[in-house]
Amino acid sequence: MAEHTKAIRFGIMGCAKAATKVSRAIKMSPNSTLYAIASRSLEKAQQFATENGYSDQQVVIYGSYSELLDDPLVDAVYMPLPTSLHLEWAVLAAKKHLLLEKPTALDATQLDRILEACRSNGVQFMDGSMWYHHPRTAKMKELLSDSKLFGQVKSIYSSSSYVGGQGFLENNVRIKADLDSLGALGDAGWYCVGGILWAMNNNLPTTVTALPSVVRNSDGVLLSCTASLHWEKEEIVATFFCSFLAHETMDLTISGSNGTLHLEDFIIPYEETSASFKYTSGAKFVDMHIGWNVKPEEVQVDTGELPQEARMVQELSRLIQGIKYSGRLPDQKWAEVSRVTQLVIDTVIRSINYGFEPVYIY
Amino acid sequence: MAEHTKAIRFGIMGCAKAATKVSRAIKMSPNSTLYAIASRSLEKAQQFATENGYSDQQVVIYGSYSELLDDPLVDAVYMPLPTSLHLEWAVLAAKKHLLLEKPTALDATQLDRILEACRSNGVQFMDGSMWYHHPRTAKMKELLSDSKLFGQVKSIYSSSSYVGGQGFLENNVRIKADLDSLGALGDAGWYCVGGILWAMNNNLPTTVTALPSVVRNSDGVLLSCTASLHWEKEEIVATFFCSFLAHETMDLTISGSNGTLHLEDFIIPYEETSASFKYTSGAKFVDMHIGWNVKPEEVQVDTGELPQEARMVQELSRLIQGIKYSGRLPDQKWAEVSRVTQLVIDTVIRSINYGFEPVYIY
Numbered sequence: 203m204a205e206h207t208k209a210i211r212f213g214i215m216g217c218a219k220a221a222t223k224v225s226r227a228i229k230m231s232p233n234s235t236l237y238a239i240a241s242r243s244l245e246k247a248q249q250f251a252t253e254n255g256y257s258d259q260q261v262v263i264y265g266s267y268s269e270l271l272d273d274p275l276v277d278a279v280y281m282p283l284p285t286s287l288h289l290e291w292a293v294l295a296a297k298k299h300l301l302l303e304k305p306t307a308l309d310a311t312q313l314d315r316i317l318e319a320c321r322s323n324g325v326q327f328m329d330g331s332m333w334y335h336h337p338r339t340a341k342m343k344e345l346l347s348d349s350k351l352f353g354q355v356k357s358i359y360s361s362s363s364y365v366g367g368q369g370f371l372e373n374n375v376r377i378k379a380d381l382d383s384l385g386a387l388g389d390a391g392w393y394c395v396g397g398i399l400w401a402m403n404n405n406l407p408t409t410v411t412a413l414p415s416v417v418r419n420s421d422g423v424l425l426s427c428t429a430s431l432h433w434e435k436e437e438i439v440a441t442f443f444c445s446f447l448a449h450e451t452m453d454l455t456i457s458g459s460n461g462t463l464h465l466e467d468f469i470i471p472y473e474e475t476s477a478s479f480k481y482t483s484g485a486k487f488v489d490m491h492i493g494w495n496v497k498p499e500e501v502q503v504d505t506g507e508l509p510q511e512a513r514m515v516q517e518l519s520r521l522i523q524g525i526k527y528s529g530r531l532p533d534q535k536w537a538e539v540s541r542v543t544q545l546v547i548d549t550v551i552r553s554i555n556y557g558f559e560p561v562y563i564y
Numbered sequence: 565m566a567e568h569t570k571a572i573r574f575g576i577m578g579c580a581k582a583a584t585k586v587s588r589a590i591k592m593s594p595n596s597t598l599y600a601i602a603s604r605s606l607e608k609a610q611q612f613a614t615e616n617g618y619s620d621q622q623v624v625i626y627g628s629y630s631e632l633l634d635d636p637l638v639d640a641v642y643m644p645l646p647t648s649l650h651l652e653w654a655v656l657a658a659k660k661h662l663l664l665e666k667p668t669a670l671d672a673t674q675l676d677r678i679l680e681a682c683r684s685n686g687v688q689f690m691d692g693s694m695w696y697h698h699p700r701t702a703k704m705k706e707l708l709s710d711s712k713l714f715g716q717v718k719s720i721y722s723s724s725s726y727v728g729g730q731g732f733l734e735n736n737v738r739i740k741a742d743l744d745s746l747g748a749l750g751d752a753g754w755y756c757v758g759g760i761l762w763a764m765n766n767n768l769p770t771t772v773t774a775l776p777s778v779v780r781n782s783d784g785v786l787l788s789c790t791a792s793l794h795w796e797k798e799e800i801v802a803t804f805f806c807s808f809l810a811h812e813t814m815d816l817t818i819s820g821s822n823g824t825l826h827l828e829d830f831i832i833p834y835e836e837t838s839a840s841f842k843y844t845s846g847a848k849f850v851d852m853h854i855g856w857n858v859k860p861e862e863v864q865v866d867t868g869e870l871p872q873e874a875r876m877v878q879e880l881s882r883l884i885q886g887i888k889y890s891g892r893l894p895d896q897k898w899a900e901v902s903r904v905t906q907l908v909i910d911t912v913i914r915s916i917n918y919g920f921e922p923v924y925i926y
Contacts, residue, residue, distance in 0.1 A: 223852045356810035357790070359721050359803070363819060364849075411775055413792045414922045415801030428719070428801045430775045430790065439777030439790045441721070441803040448718035448819045450847035450856070453826075457725060457810045464815075466826065466842075470849065472856045480828075485812035487726075487832065490585045492871060494812070494834045509854060558922060560776045 208527070210277045210519035211237035213270045215295065217250035218282040218375075220303055224330065225254060227511035228280070233519040237277075238262040240270035271295055278522055282330070284381035285388060292316040296323050299522045301515070302540075303330040305388035310545045317537045326521045328514070328536040329543075331396055333469050335517055336510035338477040338503040339400075342463060345501070346401065346456060351483040353459030358440035360397045360455070362390035362469060363426075363448035371446065377423050385424035387547055391444035393469045395546045396539070397454045398431060398440040404542050407431035407440070409560040412553035417447065429550045432560070460484060464498070474509045478502045570889070572639045572881035573599035575624075575632045577657065579612035580644040580737075582665055586692065587616060589873035590642070595881040599639075600624040602632035633657055640884055644692070646743035647750060654678040658685050661884045663877070664902075665692040667750035672907045679899045688883045690876070690898040691905075693758055695831050697879055698872035700839040700865040701762075704825060707863070708763065708818060713845040715821030720802035722759045722817070724752035724831060725788075725810035732808070739785045739808065747786035749909055753806035755831045757908045758901070759816045760793060760802040766904050770796035771922040774915035779809065791912045794922070822846060826860070836871045840864045 212228045212235065214221050228236045236256065241247035244265030250256075251263055264270045270279070271294060278299035283291055285305050289312045292302055296319035306329050307313040320327040333339060346352050363386075366374055376382045376389050384391075399405075409432045417426035426445035432438070443451075452469040456462070465479035480498040488495050508516065524530035545563065553561045574590045574597065576583050590598045598618065603609035606627030613625055626632045632641070633656060640661035645653055647667050651674040654664055658681035668691050669675040682689040695701060708714050725748075728736055738744045738751050746753075761767075771794045779788035788807035794800070805813075814831040818824070827841035842860040850857050870878065886892035907925065915923045 220853075223854065226852065353811070356725070356788070356807060357723065357805045359723070359805070359815075359817075361719065361721070361817070361819065363718070365821060409776060411920070413773060413794065413801060413803070414771055414796075415792070415794045415799070417799050426718070426799065428792065428803065430777070430792070430803070432775065432777045434776075437777070437779050437788065437809075439775060439805065441775070441790065441792070441805070443719045443721070443801065443803070443819070445718060445819075447799075447821065449715070449822055449824050449844070450849075451817075451819050451824055453721075453817065455721075455723070455813075455815065457723065457805070457807075457813050459727060459809065460811055462811050462813055462828075464828065466824075466860065467856065470853055470855065472859045474854050482811070487812075490588065491582075491832055492585065492836050492873075493832065494829065497834045498828065511854075558773070560920060 207233070209233050209235040210522045211235050211275055212278050212280055213238040213240060213273065213276040215240050215267050215270055215279050215281045215291065216283040217241045217246055220282040220330065221250065221280070222254055223511055224280050224282070227509070227515045230508060230512035231515040231519060233523060234515050236261055237275060238264060238270055238273060240264035240267050242266065267291060271298065277526070278518065284375050285384065286381050288312065289315060293319045296320045296325055299326040299518070301328050301330060301518055304392045305384050305547065306540045306544055308383060310541065310548045313541060313544045317541065320537065324525070324532060326518065326525060326532040328518045329540040331393065332510040332514050334400065335513040336471065336477065337505060338471070338479060341501065341503050342479055345481055346463060350460065352461035355401060355438050355456060355458050357438065357457040358398045358401050358455065359453065360394035360442040361451045361453040362393045363443065363445040363451045364390065365449060366446055371419065377419055377425065377446065379421040379423050383423055384547065386444045386446045387424045387427050387550060390446070391427060391442065391547065392543060394442035394444050396543045397468060398442060399542050399546065401456050402433065404539060405433065406542055406545065406563050408434035409562050410546055410549035410553055411560040412550050412558050414558045416554055427550070429553065431546065475505060476502070477505050569595070571595055571597040572884045573597050573637055574640050574642055575600040575602060575635065575638040577602050577629050577632055577641050577643045577653065578645040579603045579608055582644040582692065583612065584616055585873055586642050586644070589871070589877045592870060592874035593877040593881060595885060596877050598623055599637060600626060600632055600635060602626035602629050604628065629653060633660065639888070640880065646737050647746065648743050650674065651677060655681045658682045658687055661688040663690050663692060663880055666754045667746050667909065668902045668906055670745060672903065672910045675903060675906045679903065682899065686887070686894060688880065688887060688894040690880045691902040693755065694873040694876050696762065697875040698833065698839065699867060700833070700841060703863065703865050704841055707843055708825060712822065714823035717763060717800050717818060717820050719800065719819040720760045720763050720817065721815065722756035722804040723813045723815040724755045725805065725807040725813045726752065727811060728808055733781065739781055739787065741783035741785050745785055746909065748806045748808045749786045749789050749912060752808070753789060753804065753909065754905060756804035756806050758905045759830060760804060761904050761908065763818050764795065766901060767795070768904055768907065768925050769793035771924050772908055772911035772915055773922040774912050774920050776920045778916055789912070791915065793908065837867060838864070839867050
């Protein structure tokens with residue numbers, strides 16, 4: 203095997219639920235290998251491996267995170283630990299390339315320390331948002347970038363919600379103040395903010411305004427939240443709703459001057475094997491306003507063989523291969539995508555704390 | 565013909581563009597007759613009649629509004645005048661039953677005077693919002709009311725926008741400070757607010773918050789606006805975007821605890837002859853979060869023979885027949901629908917004027 207095609211060896215650090223999906227994705231990605239699994243105890247790591255059908259012959263099992271990080275054969279670490287542990291462990295893990303589960307940190311200051319550790323070690327950073335890597339996302343960007351068909355962005359709406367199963371609101375890590383204090387904003391809201399910023403080519407808004415509709419649990423963790431982003435000069439507004447208390451939604455609606463794009467499963471497509479979105483351009487009323495001249499087109503996208511999470515891993519491994527075998531520098535794009543997302547989430551929190559005032563982002 | 569089935573005679577007061585559609589609706593409605601057309605000049609009224617194929621044998625032509633109102637044979641008036649003229653003329657017209665184009669007035673105080681005139685004269689009031697009368701709307705309400713399938717409302721989003729044709733932003737009545745000072749908020753936003761309140765069974769929100777994303781023309785008229793409504797006790801939030809600067813949208817998305825309802829043509833259906841909306845209930849991730857267990861269902865609705873605007877006229881005439889021939893009292897439901905809508909629009913304006921603060925509605 204040529205050097206530049208050698209598969210990147212992943213170590214999974216923490217056996218959260220998301221690790222099941224991502225470990226499968228690592229196995230599916232053609233340039234990646236699931237090399238090791240670490241948990242706080244050997245039993246937990248072993249149990250995860252057994253449950254997912256990874257035998258000892260296939261993967262190394264570690265009973266501590268440190269052992270995983272000390273293994274020189276580990277190229278990259280996937281870290282789905284609770285958010286409050288990210289700063290400590292991601293900085294330590296940054297001697298490896300890093301796939302960090304979202305929300306990346308409790309705030310942008312923490313994330314900056316993680317990113318700085320990655321930068322000084324020359325490792326690649328990426329957060330675990332999978333939808334950026336779906337071919338549908340690229341197709342949507344292509345149509346959004348069509349200045350004639352779509353025109354300029356005018357308004358964006360996104361929503362991400364689900365109702366946790368029984369016990370979720372009591373026991374899930376995402377609603378514990380000491381583990382994931384950002385609650386629904388950091389979890390579901392991460393995607394809304396990410397979707398909005400993606401549509402805006404990661405340009406930060408002028409102001410962020412939280413809306414007086416916050417729901418918290420007894421620990422003060424956000425269970426539901428609505429906020430708005432405003433690009434002053436461009437006269438663009440975006441709003442989003444994220445919640446652990448509402449039925450499954452994954453909406454992204456982008457209105458332009460000449461067109462509209464809409465889909466309701468932007469985070470996780472309804473099916474792995476097919477994906478689509480709605481696109482409308484040049485819609486007008488017909489005569490006497492008794493109908494429309496065009497209806498939205500359902501744009502089908504060829505999803506190929508790999509699901510989005512495997513494409514995410516594949517893309518990360520491609521970048522790591524470039525660094526490891528071709529002397530390339532880490533691609534800072536993914537750090538920047540995470541950073542603007544985290545910064546907007548910070549600002550939503552500040553707007554809530556300031557009594558729902560518009561807060562400028564500098 | 566039995567008394568109670570005698571068709572209600574409509575006079576059209578003002579020959580705005582909307583009058584073409586509504587005059588057709590009056591002709592289509594089986595319990596209604598297009599009896600007279602009035603404009604500020606005989607020529608204009610005559611021209612409107614000719615252009616729409618209404619001959620002098622069919623309709624009476626008046627060169628002033630007063631003549632129309634003085635004609636004892638006129639049962640009901642349809643008034644599509646510029647909003648700034650509503651107060652004066654609607655109060656005068658309230659000796660007839662009244663179909664008043666939206667926005668109903670410049671503010672709720674004006675509307676209250678119009679409604680008071682209607683009440684004291686014992687006439688039926690209705691505003692010209694057509695979509696309430698589409699059979700799809702009734703079907704949506706039925707599904708939203710299903711406490712098991714849909715559950716409790718958690719979040720609502722609505723958008724209404726269009727890009728006026730060439731010259732719209734210079735010449736259209738809807739962007740003139742002296743004619744329709746509410747601009748896009750009174751025109752497109754009327755539907756958003758109406759759609760949201762409809763989903764909330766016309767319960768007023770606790771607070772309304774405008775977002776710092778207002779675009780005005782040089783006259784100060786709103787061309788684009790985003791705002792939010794909040795029901796504090798119920799922990800429900802709604803946001804809407806209305807604009808004269810964005811591509812055609814007519815979105816309504818209602819998220820509940822167990823279900824979601826979505827459509828993109830709620831104000832004017834894509835086609836007169838068919839209509840649908842999306843409904844999802846009980847959606848969950850499938851195992852490993854690699855898809856959904858259910859996809860949205862496209863609920864088709866039998867539209868029947870009459871378009872929504874003819875159903876609106878038919879419903880108004882049915883109520884008038886009840887008053888005229890069966891001694892019934894006017895149905896206050898439609899006055900209330902208009903009033904809560906106008907009140908929320910007032911409060912959006914107040915929130916803008918107060919620097920985008922949340923404003924309580926008492």
